[in-house]
Amino acid sequence: MGNVGAWQAPFPMRLGGGSHARTQRIYDEIRANVPGLLATEDGKANTADDIAAARLIAAADRFIDRRVNQIDPMKLSSEMVVRWESILKIVPGYGATLYDRRRAIASRQARNTAVVRGDLDRLVSDAFAPWRTRLHFVDKASAVMWWPGGSSTADLFWYSTVAHVVVEYVVSATTTQDEIKRRVTDCTDALDDALPAWATFDFSQTPDYGPTALLFGFYLDRPNLGVGALGA
Numbered sequence: 001m002g003n004v005g006a007w008q009a010p011f012p013m014r015l016g017g018g019s020h021a022r023t024q025r026i027y028d029e030i031r032a033n034v035p036g037l038l039a040t041e042d043g044k045a046n047t048a049d050d051i052a053a054a055r056l057i058a059a060a061d062r063f064i065d066r067r068v069n070q071i072d073p074m075k076l077s078s079e080m081v082v083r084w085e086s087i088l089k090i091v092p093g094y095g096a097t098l099y100d101r102r103r104a105i106a107s108r109q110a111r112n113t114a115v116v117r118g119d120l121d122r123l124v125s126d127a128f129a130p131w132r133t134r135l136h137f138v139d140k141a142s143a144v145m146w147w148p149g150g151s152s153t154a155d156l157f158w159y160s161t162v163a164h165v166v167v168e169y170v171v172s173a174t175t176t177q178d179e180i181k182r183r184v185t186d187c188t189d190a191l192d193d194a195l196p197a198w199a200t201f202d203f204s205q206t207p208d209y210g211p212t213a214l215l216f217g218f219y220l221d222r223p224n225l226g227v228g229a230l231g232a
Contacts, residue, residue, distance in 0.1 A: 022061060027054035073106035074099075074126070081105065100186065103127065107190035115194050120165065123194055127187035128169045136166040136204075136216070163199040165191075168216050173209045180205065 030050045069075040076084065081101050085092065088108045092101045103126050110119050117135070124133045138161040146159040167187060171180060184203055191201050206216050 023054050023058040026057050026061075027051060030054055073109060074102050076102055076105065103186070103190060104193075107193040110194040119194065120191070123190040124167055124169075124187055127190055128183050131183070132170040134168045134216070136168060138162070138164045138166075160198075161200070163196075165195070165199065165201040166204050167191075167201060168204045168206055170206045170208050170214065173207070 027050060030053060034046070034050065066077075070077070070080055073084070078098060081098060084090075084105045085101065088105060090101075090104050090108060092104065096104075103123070106126070107123055110123065120135060121133075124135060140162060143160065143162045143164075145162065146157070148157070169183070187203070195201065204216060204218075206212075206214060208214055
């Protein structure tokens with residue numbers, strides 16, 4: 001219920017968020033360091049000064065928390081999401097949730113920085129959460145490189161797996177194809193923004209049921225084998 005008349009915050013009703021507790025801790029710390037010669041009773045001038053100082057420090061501390069949260073795209077407030085979309089020229093899709101819009105901002109920001117393994121892991125896990133995911137990379141010794149006039153087959157186009165990423169995601173027997181398609185599309189959009197133009201990626205669906213449960217790879221007679229896989 002409301003904490004009416006409390007001095008720890010300007011508003012007389014306690015509505016949550018821990019501000020009262022934060023202010024009380026700061027006030028207690030201030031009082032613990034007050035010289036013994038000063039008054040300790042409520043209503044004294046120096047006690048009022050300590051209350052004011054505690055509230056000011058607590059307010060500054062909350063401002064710092066909010067600023068730190070705004071650094072992380074996945075913690076942006078709705079107002080900051082709109083601002084970043086304007087800055088990054090992002091047009092959210094129809095029906096996009098606040099979470100979807102935050103993820104789009106995160107992937108667009110990653111494009112302007114040095115993307116490392118952790119950044120890709122986060123983008124992929126965000127797109128497929130709470131499904132299990134894993135990134136696979138092609139070893140240089142096993143990589144394929146084709147180019148017109150230089151590869152073993154002259155009519156092949158430019159292609160390389162040196163900078164190729166395979167995104168593995170694990171699905172259950174009850175997962176619908178519409179849900180899979182939506183998540184793959186979300187992850188594709190995120191990786192398109194984050195990865196450089198010369199990098200490539202694709203997806204591998206791993207079931208958590210049946211004879212190949214949790215086995216990464218290419219298997220016949222499994223749901224993830226389609227015409228597209230054979231024609232690629």
